[in-house]
Amino acid sequence: MTEPRTLFEKVWSDHVVVEEPDRPAVLYIDLHLIHEVTSPQAFSGLRARGIGVRRPDRTIATMDHSTPTLPRDVALAGLDVLAKKQLDKLAANCEEFGIEVFPWGDQRNGIVHIIGPERGFTQPGQTIVCGDSHTSTHGAFGALAFGIGTSEVEHVLASQCLLQRRPKALEVRVDGTLMPGVTAKDIILGLCAKLGIGGATGHVIEYTGSAIRALDMEGRMTVCNMSIEAGARAGMVAPDETTFAYLEGRERVPKGAAWDEAVARWRTLPTDPGARYDKTVTLDASKLTPMITYGTNPGMGLGVTEPLPTPDDFDDPSERAAFEKALRYMDLEPGKPLLGHPIDVVFIGSCTNARITDLRAAAGIFAGRKVKPGVRAMIVPGSHEVKKQAQAEGLDAIFKAAGAEWREPGCSMCIAMNGDHLEPGQYAVSTSNRNFEGRQGKGGRTFLASPLTAAAAAVTGEVTDIRTLLMS
Amino acid sequence: MARFTKLTSHAVPLPAENVDTDQIIPARFLKVIDKSGLGDNLFCDWRYLADGSPNPDFVLNEPASEGAQILIAGDNFGCGSSREHAPWALTAWGLRALISTSFADIFKSNALKNGLLPVEVSDDVHRELMAAVQADRAAELSIDLEAQTLRCPGGEVVRFEIDPFAKHCLLNGIDQLGYILSFDAQITAHEQRHA
Ligand code: SF4
Numbered sequence: 321m322t323e324p325r326t327l328f329e330k331v332w333s334d335h336v337v338v339e340e341p342d343r344p345a346v347l348y349i350d351l352h353l354i355h356e357v358t359s360p361q362a363f364s365g366l367r368a369r370g371i372g373v374r375r376p377d378r379t380i381a382t383m384d385h386s387t388p389t390l391p392r393d394v395a396l397a398g399l400d401v402l403a404k405k406q407l408d409k410l411a412a413n414c415e416e417f418g419i420e421v422f423p424w425g426d427q428r429n430g431i432v433h434i435i436g437p438e439r440g441f442t443q444p445g446q447t448i449v450c451g452d453s454h455t456s457t458h459g460a461f462g463a464l465a466f467g468i469g470t471s472e473v474e475h476v477l478a479s480q481c482l483l484q485r486r487p488k489a490l491e492v493r494v495d496g497t498l499m500p501g502v503t504a505k506d507i508i509l510g511l512c513a514k515l516g517i518g519g520a521t522g523h524v525i526e527y528t529g530s531a532i533r534a535l536d537m538e539g540r541m542t543v544c545n546m547s548i549e550a551g552a553r554a555g556m557v558a559p560d561e562t563t564f565a566y567l568e569g570r571e572r573v574p575k576g577a578a579w580d581e582a583v584a585r586w587r588t589l590p591t592d593p594g595a596r597y598d599k600t601v602t603l604d605a606s607k608l609t610p611m612i613t614y615g616t617n618p619g620m621g622l623g624v625t626e627p628l629p630t631p632d633d634f635d636d637p638s639e640r641a642a643f644e645k646a647l648r649y650m651d652l653e654p655g656k657p658l659l660g661h662p663i664d665v666v667f668i669g670s671c672t673n674a675r676i677t678d679l680r681a682a683a684g685i686f687a688g689r690k691v692k693p694g695v696r697a698m699i700v701p702g703s704h705e706v707k708k709q710a711q712a713e714g715l716d717a718i719f720k721a722a723g724a725e726w727r728e729p730g731c732s733m734c735i736a737m738n739g740d741h742l743e744p745g746q747y748a749v750s751t752s753n754r755n756f757e758g759r760q761g762k763g764g765r766t767f768l769a770s771p772l773t774a775a776a777a778a779v780t781g782e783v784t785d786i787r788t789l790l791m792s
Numbered sequence: 793m794a795r796f797t798k799l800t801s802h803a804v805p806l807p808a809e810n811v812d813t814d815q816i817i818p819a820r821f822l823k824v825i826d827k828s829g830l831g832d833n834l835f836c837d838w839r840y841l842a843d844g845s846p847n848p849d850f851v852l853n854e855p856a857s858e859g860a861q862i863l864i865a866g867d868n869f870g871c872g873s874s875r876e877h878a879p880w881a882l883t884a885w886g887l888r889a890l891i892s893t894s895f896a897d898i899f900k901s902n903a904l905k906n907g908l909l910p911v912e913v914s915d916d917v918h919r920e921l922m923a924a925v926q927a928d929r930a931a932e933l934s935i936d937l938e939a940q941t942l943r944c945p946g947g948e949v950v951r952f953e954i955d956p957f958a959k960h961c962l963l964n965g966i967d968q969l970g971y972i973l974s975f976d977a978q979i980t981a982h983e984q985r986h987a
Pocket residue numbers: 384385431432433452454670671672730731734735752753
């Protein structure tokens with residue numbers, strides 16, 4: 321009998337091409353996603369070496385990071401020359417090397433981690449990489465998916481392989497039932513707060529437990545997306561009926577008999593009983609409340625009704641210094657609750673929370689309410705497909721009637737390199753994944769939260785416990 | 793890739809923990825299609841004041857930092873985004889080695905591919921080093937990659953760990969893609985097996 325193996329071990333060993341003693345493994349990559357920001361130098365490298373792309377058929381390109389989210393005609397007129405150069409470069413590189421690209425404005429375009437699953441490129445058991453740390457999103461399907469640097473983008477373009485040391489396996493077991501108003505985003509923010517920003521460094525997380533099983537695919541993607549914020553290389557969820565139901569019939573998944581074969585193969589992926597992880601951490605979903613971050617990394621989070629820590633809560637002097645530095649940047653007082661703190665901007669978007677279920681959740685709060693005067697609320701769908709679906713359901717009308725902006729798809733204010741950004745000193749409640757200093761615009765201050773909590777802040781103009789709105 | 797064998801230099805002390813790649817090089821400077829010019833914007837939002845003038849309180853702007861090739865930073869350096877623009881910006885400024893108690897995974901891998909050596913030391917060594925360098929900004933540190941040793945300003949020599957393959961590549965200036973491509977036949981066989 322073979323040793324029981326984890327989901328991660330199965331996917332890993334299935335992709336090892338060579339592993340020599342004392343050398344990292346040569347790992348085969350099934351799907352390579354590229355975008356305009358981290359790929360140009362990789363293509364230049366290929367050209368300098370005089371080599372081509374080994375598997376253009378396993379490479380997909382999109383434009384998302386530097387694309388404006390204004391209507392295309394308005395945006396084109398004001399498009400930054402540098403952004404335009406980057407977009408043109410990606411188009412030219414894809415043309416030269418025969419790579420399929422979903423350009424800016426194309427109906428199949430969107431944020432790289434939204435369109436991969438949406439079009440069915442992302443499938444269980446695959447290895448997936450992209451020059452973007454939130455590639456961990458795709459792990460929700462039971463794929464091993466992680467972010468890489470530009471040198472590695474070049475490696476994969478040239479060889480379809482990467483050199484990798486085998487990471488350790490961390491089980492994050494989330495059991496219990498979420499209370500109303502508590503979502504997948506709160507699970508992952510809760511985990512980041514528990515592990516800290518570097519807590520899972522060197523590990524691949526497998527999320528297990530009844531609360532993970534109960535999530536739909538979009539919720540699982542939200543959880544896996546932010547695995548990197550705890551330092552993990554990747555996050556994975558074993559595929560199950562929920563996974564197969566999501567994928568069936570999508571554009572790029574196998575059809576007919578090939579579909580049945582694929583599902584049969586995918587059913588062998590879940591971790592075998594008795595398989596061992598290097599470490600296990602547990603989280604009780606039933607005890608979670610709506611989460612929000614107060615500081616300048618995603619691990620600095622708490623329940624929305626809890627008071628901020630004080631310097632005395634930190635024994636370690638450098639942790640205390642980091643906490644004090646964060647509070648200075650955020651201009652917040654220790655020991656005070658965040659609840660009721662006025663905000664300027666609400667951003668609902670990004671690869672973490674800009675899928676249709678996220679927009680439905682937000683629309684449920686905006687319906688029949690108005691954005692608080694003085695607050696700017698931006699709703700940025702993750703892809704054209706999401707936008708189309710939201711419009712078909714009339715969600716755009718709800719957002720607009722409430723006084724929120726309904727934008728074109730893209731990374732938008734998550735990364736603030738496309739025209740959408742905070743002004744210095746502004747406070748935002750954002751559904752994105754990073755609250756680093758200046759991440760959403762120089763001097764901007766970010767509170768990360770779920771789409772429900774973000775929508776609640778938009779209508780009240782302050783940090784709000786969504787549960788109070790759900791009851792009223 | 794640039795070779796790395798030995799390095800002796802004074803160092804820049806940056807005691808902050810969890811320095812993320814958005815601080816190392818903010819996203820608005822990523823709209824480039826080559827690797828040039830990033831050094832000018834290294835740590836941009838800490839380094840320059842709102843009017844664009846150098847922030848005199850930021851360590852990189854101190855005259856004593858000039859010419860330094862080593863940066864000593866707090867724990868979990870390089871967390872966040874996978875942008876290789878971070879090591880490009882650090883090396884363009886002139887840095888060749890980084891010392892911390894830990895580095896984020898993707899950043900470490902990116903640094904190693906750019907001849908930038910991440911040196912991991914224990915909490916105790918880190919604390920002493922940081923204090924020594926802050927007390928005497930001209931104090932020199934020496935790194936010997938072959939021997940995997942770091943000589944502190946006081947003369948104490950500590951050993952550090954590094955992935956043996958990464959070490960081999962740095963010492964010899966080996967480019968990893970060449971190594972991967974040498975397995976072309978095995979890659980083809982893998983593709984045929986999984987077709
Ligand atoms: S939405 Fe944000 S985190 Fe996601 S891919 Fe775009 S920039 Fe990266």
